[in-house]
Amino acid sequence: MLENALTFSHSLLKNTINQGDLVIDATAGNGHDTLFLAKLVGPEGRVLAFDIQQQAIDNTQTLLSEHNILNTSVIHDGHQHLNKYLSENTLINGAIFNLGYLPGADKKIITNKDSTLAAIKTILPKLANHGLVVLVVYYGHPGGQTELSALLDSVTQLPQQKYAVLQYQFINQVNQPPLVLAIQKK
Amino acid sequence: MLENALTFSHSLLKNTINQGDLVIDATAGNGHDTLFLAKLVGPEGRVLAFDIQQQAIDNTQTLLSEHNILNTSVIHDGHQHLNKYLSENTLINGAIFNLGYLPGADKKIITNKDSTLAAIKTILPKLANHGLVVLVVYYGHPGGQTELSALLDSVTQLPQQKYAVLQYQFINQVNQPPLVLAIQKK
Numbered sequence: 050m051l052e053n054a055l056t057f058s059h060s061l062l063k064n065t066i067n068q069g070d071l072v073i074d075a076t077a078g079n080g081h082d083t084l085f086l087a088k089l090v091g092p093e094g095r096v097l098a099f100d101i102q103q104q105a106i107d108n109t110q111t112l113l114s115e116h117n118i119l120n121t122s123v124i125h126d127g128h129q130h131l132n133k134y135l136s137e138n139t140l141i142n143g144a145i146f147n148l149g150y151l152p153g154a155d156k157k158i159i160t161n162k163d164s165t166l167a168a169i170k171t172i173l174p175k176l177a178n179h180g181l182v183v184l185v186v187y188y189g190h191p192g193g194q195t196e197l198s199a200l201l202d203s204v205t206q207l208p209q210q211k212y213a214v215l216q217y218q219f220i221n222q223v224n225q226p227p228l229v230l231a232i233q234k235k
Numbered sequence: 236m237l238e239n240a241l242t243f244s245h246s247l248l249k250n251t252i253n254q255g256d257l258v259i260d261a262t263a264g265n266g267h268d269t270l271f272l273a274k275l276v277g278p279e280g281r282v283l284a285f286d287i288q289q290q291a292i293d294n295t296q297t298l299l300s301e302h303n304i305l306n307t308s309v310i311h312d313g314h315q316h317l318n319k320y321l322s323e324n325t326l327i328n329g330a331i332f333n334l335g336y337l338p339g340a341d342k343k344i345i346t347n348k349d350s351t352l353a354a355i356k357t358i359l360p361k362l363a364n365h366g367l368v369v370l371v372v373y374y375g376h377p378g379g380q381t382e383l384s385a386l387l388d389s390v391t392q393l394p395q396q397k398y399a400v401l402q403y404q405f406i407n408q409v410n411q412p413p414l415v416l417a418i419q420k421k
């Protein structure tokens with residue numbers, strides 16, 4: 050079957066990320082993507098996982114402990130501040146964003162366009178060649194469409210000489226399933 | 236690297252089509268997709284390849300002969316007439332369309348929305364479960380945008396209970412690279 054947005058986002062990362070890489074989970078949430086990335090990069094690699102909600106930090110740390118993951122830093126801070134946690138010349142091989150709200154928590158706490166765009170702007174200059182930023186965008190909630198529009202306005206402007214920007218979306222569904230945006234450095 | 240439209244269309248077909256299947260190349264063109272499909276379905280399978288241009292029929296037949304392909308019928312007729320070549324209850328496992336003009340030939344001879352939509356309307360009721368219609372849409376030529384708009388208007392209306400419709404597109408490129416639409420029967 051055609052891959053849904055979540056499965057496709059993981060396929061993209063699997064095809065791109067190697068053992069030993071440095072990757073970012075910009076929205077740790079309940080930790081599922083953090084765990085997925087931690088396994089992809091292996092013991093020689095490193096994951097930085099960000100979230101602004103204490104509940105997300107706790108859930109992620111619990112999940113990682115259960116799987117004996119030791120290569121990941123779970124950081125209680127906004128993803129737009131990731132430069133505080135990286136040295137100046139460090140290159141990033143991949144990043145994932147899940148945009149929307151934390152499943153199972155307060156749906157009023159949502160990611161917002163300003164911090165999302167700021168984080169992307171911070172990551173792009175640090176991307177290694179062929180490095181990939183994957184955004185899984187949930188936009189069915191109040192505020193979701195605003196974030197999506199701002200995001201599309203921004204990424205469609207990225208210079209094609211430096212980046213490929215892909216949109217992957219099911220277009221006949223009334224319930225606004227998530228879509229994927231992927232930015233790859235050439 | 237992120238797959239371009241052509242490579243992605245082939246990946247989708249590879250993941251869906253099995254040995255022994257019946258598949259359609261709705262736009263034989265220079266025969267490259269016909270050959271690809273003929274190999275995917277193998278000696279027990281069957282390919283029907285359509286084109287309205289004699290040059291395309293000749294090029295496709297030459298390519299198939301060079302590869303000793305015996306499971307394919309190359310048909311000099313419009314794809315919208317495929318029911319003439321199938322018995323009433325025959326099910327189709329997959330189909331591919333390359334929409335635009337024949338590379339290397341007269342760029343004024345293009346696929347057009349009426350025959351494309353008619354062909355899709357003919358194929359969909361004959362699709363087996365999980366059967367897949369893949370459309371690689373070149374739309375940078377005169378008339379291309381009209382065909383693409385009509386196609387999008389039509390496929391976004393397909394009922395989500397019966398079909399998943401996927402759009403795969405690079406969105407930061409000025410030169411209108413092809414995009415992929417994929418319709419899968421649920």
